[in-house]
Each structure stands twice: as structure tokens, then as C-alpha cells.
Amino acid sequence: xxxxxxxxxxxxxxxxxxxxxxxxxxxxxxxxxxxxxxxxxxxxxxxxxxxxxxxxxxxxxxxxxxxxxxxxxxxxxxxxxxxxxxxxxxxxxxxxxxxxxxx
Numbered sequence: 001x002x003x004x005x006x007x008x009x010x011x012x013x014x015x016x017x018x019x020x021x022x023x024x025x026x027x028x029x030x031x032x033x034x035x036x037x038x039x040x041x042x043x044x045x046x047x048x049x050x051x052x053x054x055x056x057x058x059x060x061x062x063x064x065x066x067x068x069x070x071x072x073x074x075x076x077x078x079x080x081x082x083x084x085x086x087x088x089x090x091x092x093x094x095x096x097x098x099x100x101x102x103x
Contacts, residue, residue: 007093008032009027009029010027011026012028013025014085014087016075016085021077021078022077022081024073026071026087028089029069029089029090030089031063031093035061035062036095037059037060038060039059040058041055043057062096062098062099063094064097064098064099066091068091069088069091070087071089072084073086
């Protein structure tokens with residue numbers, strides 16, 4: 001059974017440095033949800049190639065970002081100075097191949 005994936009809103013605080021000289025908050029989107037996964041006994045050819053150590057083969061997908069959107073966050077630097085910073089947020093999500101890289 002596949003549970004729908006979706007983007008979820010998170011309120012984040014961005015700081016310009018460790019002291020927090022400039023900071024601001026903004027809502028960003030992240031991909032959440034579960035995708036279909038399965039496991040089954042490995043084929044005989046896989047067992048031979050792995051010296052009978054790879055007895056189970058698994059297939060899985062992860063909820064990943066398919067489109068991103070650039071947003072501008074306003075940072076407040078004391079009473080009079082303001083800066084802005086651009087961030088990326090998830091625009092659309094889908095079940096896709098799991099990757100080691102992060103967005």
C-alpha cells in the first residue's frame with residue numbers, strides 16, 4: 001500500500017552567523033511520506049555472485065523533491081539594518097529512487 005507523499009511546512013529560523021547578528025524566520029516546504037518498498041529472496045545468480053551472503057533482495061523508493069522553488073528570506077540586523085538571503089524549498093514531491101545526496 002502506498003501512502004501519499006506530500007510537502008509539509010516547517011517554520012525555520014535563519015541566522016547570518018553564530019552570534020545571530022542577523023536573523024529571520026520563514027516557512028519552507030519539505031517532502032514527507034512513505035513510498036512502496038518490498039523484499040524477496042534473491043535469485044540463484046545473485047546468491048552465487050555474493051557467495052550466498054546476499055540472501056534477500058530489496059527494492060525501495062524514497063519521498064524526494066522533484067521541483068524546487070527559490071524563496072527570499074528577510075533578515076533583521078538590529079533596529080535599522082536589513083538583509084535578505086535566498087533559500088530553496090520543495091515545490092513538488094514524488095516517490096523516486098533513494099539517493100545519498102541531500103537537497
